[in-house]
Amino acid sequence: MNTAKNIVITGFMGTGKSTVAEIVARKLNRPLVDMDREIETRAGFSIPQIFRREGEAAFRDLERQLTHELALRHGLVIATGGGALVDANSREMMSQHGIVICLKASKADIRARIGLQSENQNRPLAADWEAHFDARRGAYAQIHHQIMTSGRTPADIAADILALANDALYVRTPDGGGYPIHIGGGLLRRIAADPEAAGLTGHVAVVTNETVAPLYGETLAAGLPKANLIVVRDGEAHKNLDTVREIYDELLSLGADRRTTLLALGGGVIGDMAGYAAATYMRGIPLVQVPTTLLSMVDSSVGGKVGVDLPQGKNLIGAFKQPRRVIIDTEVLASLPELQWRCGMAEVIKHGLIARPALLEPDLWQPEEAAYLARQAVQVKIDIVEVDPYENGVRAHLNLGHTFGHAIEKATNYAVPHGEAVAIGTMKAALLSRNLGFIDDHLVGQIQKTLWQIGLPTDIALDPFRWYAAMSTDKKWQSGTSRLVVLKGLGEAAVVEGLPRDDIIAVL
Ligand SMILES: NC(=O)c1ccc[n+]([C@@H]2O[C@H](COP(=O)([O-])OP(=O)(O)OC[C@H]3O[C@@H](n4cnc5c(N)ncnc54)[C@H](O)[C@@H]3O)[C@@H](O)[C@H]2O)c1
Numbered sequence: 001m002n003t004a005k006n007i008v009i010t011g012f013m014g015t016g017k018s019t020v021a022e023i024v025a026r027k028l029n030r031p032l033v034d035m036d037r038e039i040e041t042r043a044g045f046s047i048p049q050i051f052r053r054e055g056e057a058a059f060r061d062l063e064r065q066l067t068h069e070l071a072l073r074h075g076l077v078i079a080t081g082g083g084a085l086v087d088a089n090s091r092e093m094m095s096q097h098g099i100v101i102c103l104k105a106s107k108a109d110i111r112a113r114i115g116l117q118s119e120n121q122n123r124p125l126a127a128d129w130e131a132h133f134d135a136r137r138g139a140y141a142q143i144h145h146q147i148m149t150s151g152r153t154p155a156d157i158a159a160d161i162l163a164l165a166n167d168a169l170y171v172r173t174p175d176g177g178g179y180p181i182h183i184g185g186g187l188l189r190r191i192a193a194d195p196e197a198a199g200l201t202g203h204v205a206v207v208t209n210e211t212v213a214p215l216y217g218e219t220l221a222a223g224l225p226k227a228n229l230i231v232v233r234d235g236e237a238h239k240n241l242d243t244v245r246e247i248y249d250e251l252l253s254l255g256a257d258r259r260t261t262l263l264a265l266g267g268g269v270i271g272d273m274a275g276y277a278a279a280t281y282m283r284g285i286p287l288v289q290v291p292t293t294l295l296s297m298v299d300s301s302v303g304g305k306v307g308v309d310l311p312q313g314k315n316l317i318g319a320f321k322q323p324r325r326v327i328i329d330t331e332v333l334a335s336l337p338e339l340q341w342r343c344g345m346a347e348v349i350k351h352g353l354i355a356r357p358a359l360l361e362p363d364l365w366q367p368e369e370a371a372y373l374a375r376q377a378v379q380v381k382i383d384i385v386e387v388d389p390y391e392n393g394v395r396a397h398l399n400l401g402h403t404f405g406h407a408i409e410k411a412t413n414y415a416v417p418h419g420e421a422v423a424i425g426t427m428k429a430a431l432l433s434r435n436l437g438f439i440d441d442h443l444v445g446q447i448q449k450t451l452w453q454i455g456l457p458t459d460i461a462l463d464p465f466r467w468y469a470a471m472s473t474d475k476k477w478q479s480g481t482s483r484l485v486v487l488k489g490l491g492e493a494a495v496v497e498g499l500p501r502d503d504i505i506a507v508l
């Protein structure tokens with residue numbers, strides 16, 4: 001017996017439920033139930049006939065019965081009728097054994113689609129659809145998985161749903177939509193075997209660097225039906241507008257248009273920079289993030305911040321650009337240099353300290369556990385960016401250790417790698433938290449031991465006054481007032497502002 005969860009695709013009329021469901025069912029090799037068709041078959045009448053003969057209430061009864069029947073089964077792909085899950089009870093039933101996904105579209109899109117269809121005599125509610133749209137909006141918004149369909153092909157939308165069917169994580173975005181984060185070993189090979197399942201059948205520009213291109217970029221691009229590889233130089237030193245300009249030039253010469261997908265394949269430098277190019281080229285083209293370092297997997301690829309450096313400072317130019325999806329293939333970590341693994345682990349530990357202490361368990365820090373580790377660590381980032389997408393509040397907690405760390409990077413002219421600087425900064429934040437009476441010595445010792453076990457440093461010989469001076473130019477210190485993230489306990493962070501200079505210097 002197939003015990004897999006049902007995939008339930010719902011949403012307003014004209015959002016493409018049936019077309020998308022058909023692709024999903026074919027790809028998953030599962031039976032498809034189109035509820036409206038099923039009701040017609042069982043009743044022996046078309047839906048308009050049922051409406052005419054017995055009224056809408058009778059139709060809703062049939063719909064409810066069928067919903068409850070299907071909700072108890074497994075392994076189906078179900079396209080619901082437009083109104084089937086407006087009823088809270090029906091939504092609840094369907095969610096018990098199913099992943100419920102709501103397809104969204106703007107009114108303008110729905111108007112265009114309904115207008116185009118000659119078979120609208122089949123849709124008794126098409127005439128006053130706008131009133132129904134407004135009435136159902138609230139009910140649809142209750143559904144966790146929302147997929148924006150505007151400007152996207154059914155295959156691309158289906159790819160999101162396939163990812164969710166395969167246990168992808170999901171991030172809700174401020175526009176009311178969301179995107180999946182697919183995590184697993186061997187996903188890149190699976191893309192090459194079936195680009196359609198990853199929504200990559202159209203033109204794809206794979207942006208990567210000279211290190212990652214020979215490792216994964218060339219194989220990936222060769223496995224896609226219509227892809228080009230754009231290779232830039234490696235390193236933070238090239239995360240600037242000159243390289244963005246190179247990417248624009250290449251995109252233009254490849255004839256990339258607004259339907260081209262930009263796939264960022266690499267660490268955080270590529271993700272940030274290619275993401276910025278995707279945010280701005282022709283006012284924005286679809287972006288897929290394929291992070292290849294531990295840091296970019298658990299941190300930079302999720303949350304939509306993209307950008308580049310100026311000579312005056314890091315990340316001074318940027319945008320919020322939500323990706324279409326994030327694909328995390330943990331197998332690529334096999335080629336990651338040891339130092340990069342440790343630096344990524346500094347961010348994992350940070351995630352553990354601010355929200356998920358389970359990440360501090362050493363058994364998880366093995367390459368064999370990478371998929372599980374990444375999943376747990378990414379969930380911390382998701383929980384934060386969903387409630388605070390534009391960094392007005394809790395997103396600041398992700399800066400634990402970072403103000404101390406950035407100052408180390410600056411004062412040493414970036415001789416200390418980011419992850420090591422963050423590890424030292426995290427230790428300083430822990431000491432400060434203890435001095436403020438928030439945590440005890442035992443926890444401070446535990447944090448130190450954890451960082452050492454990974455091979456990360458917890459201190460550096462740096463003049464405290466120079467260090468403090470470098471910290472006070474941090475862009476997060478508003479008008480000279482200190483602003484630091486501290487721990488209130490294990491798994492709990494807070495921002496403290498306006499600490500006296502001496503309190504900070506005491507821990508440096
Ligand atoms: N947008 C955000 O929210 C956010 C968050 C944190 C950090 N960042 C940014 O991320 C950047 C740092 O990212 P990073 O640490 O991934 O550095 P990186 O991108 O420079 O990658 C580190 C090195 O590893 C190489 N590499 C990447 N994948 C590899 C693989 N699988 N095998 C072998 N080598 C591989 C890269 O070519 C590079 O030399 C910084 O620019 C930082 O500002 C952004």
Ligand SMILES: [Zn+2]
Nearest residue numbers: 347402418422
């Ligand atoms: Zn960081």
